[in-house]
Amino acid sequence: xxxxxxxxxxxxxxxxxxxxxxxxxxxxxxxxxxxxxxxxxxxxxxxxxxxxxxxxxxxxxxxxxxxxxxxxxxxxxxxxxxxxxxxxxxxxxxxxxxxxxxxxxxxxxxxxxxxxxxxxxxxxxxxxxxxxxxxxxxxxxxxxxxxxxxxxxxxxxxxxxxxxxxxxxxxxxxxxxxxxxxxxxxxxxxxx
Ligand code: HEM
Ligand code: HEM
Numbered sequence: 232x233x234x235x236x237x238x239x240x241x242x243x244x245x246x247x248x249x250x251x252x253x254x255x256x257x258x259x260x261x262x263x264x265x266x267x268x269x270x271x272x273x274x275x276x277x278x279x280x281x282x283x284x285x286x287x288x289x290x291x292x293x294x295x296x297x298x299x300x301x302x303x304x305x306x307x308x309x310x311x312x313x314x315x316x317x318x319x320x321x322x323x324x325x326x327x328x329x330x331x332x333x334x335x336x337x338x339x340x341x342x343x344x345x346x347x348x349x350x351x352x353x354x355x356x357x358x359x360x361x362x363x364x365x366x367x368x369x370x371x372x373x374x375x376x377x378x379x380x381x382x383x384x385x386x387x388x389x390x391x392x393x394x395x396x397x398x399x400x401x402x403x404x405x406x407x408x409x410x411x412x413x414x415x416x417x418x419x420x421x422x423x
Contacts, residue, residue: 239307240421241414246303249296250415253331256289257389264386283342284352290335297328309409323396334386341378344371 242250260282267278308317342349343360351357363374403411413419 240410241306243303244417245299246296246305247415247417249292249299251417253289253292253296254393256285256292257331258393260285260289261386261389280350280353283338283349283357286335286338287349287351287357289331290339293328293331293335297332300328306414309403309407309411311407311409320399323392323399326392327396330385330389330392334382334389337378337382337385341375341382344375344378 263278263282263285267275270278312320339349339357340360340363343363344366346364349357349359363371366374400412400415403409404413408422410421413421
């Protein structure tokens, strides 16, 4: 397989792969918490196991993605984009980069305050965040509350912001007729 390098026109293979893997995993995790709400407790526990493993994968991929992005600039803005649109786009992208770290990190911190193991796809136990395990229930309580609040609040923010992000991509594609959507799609043919 030949790797598409980042060019002034489009994202590279690594940036595209990380974008779509992380997007899919986040949508799966939101779907899980949404769908399990009314399930019996054993089923909820089962699916929360998937939620945690998928979420920890997002954390690892997101750290790699941020490192990649810091060393590999994004393609140039298409012509005809107003400064307001540019600022709004950059603001949402920066916020997403923050959220894809903060949400799974807060989840990991939250479960690390429990003495329970954190199975990773049934393969091995993911370590607790250093310094958080071994507290009594009372000692752990305020930390658990704090991380839970951050996790749930910022986690649900995806539900509002992802549709805005998708709408912006479709607006670029169908109305502005530029390459903003195509340059994130592997193998797509860019418009001249
Ligand atoms: C990017 C990945 C993740 C997303 C988008 C996400 C999203 C969410 C959301 C929206 C909720 C709230 C559900 C509700 O209102 O009932 C939630 C709950 C929860 N998440 Fe995550 N999560 C992610 C990663 C993780 C990770 C890595 C862990 C732990 C290792 C985790 C553990 C939990 C737990 C235990 C709950 C239940 C909390 C509670 O309602 O008391 N999540 N998650
Ligand atoms: C949870 C889901 C998602 C997250 C967290 C996310 C996050 C991001 C981030 C941070 C960027 C900026 C990339 C960079 O410049 O380094 C980006 C770009 C992009 N995303 Fe998403 N994304 C998600 C889902 C989607 C979906 C479902 C679509 C489908 C339309 C999409 C379409 C795009 C496009 C077209 C770009 C390129 C924008 C540009 O070149 O300026 N994203 N996304």
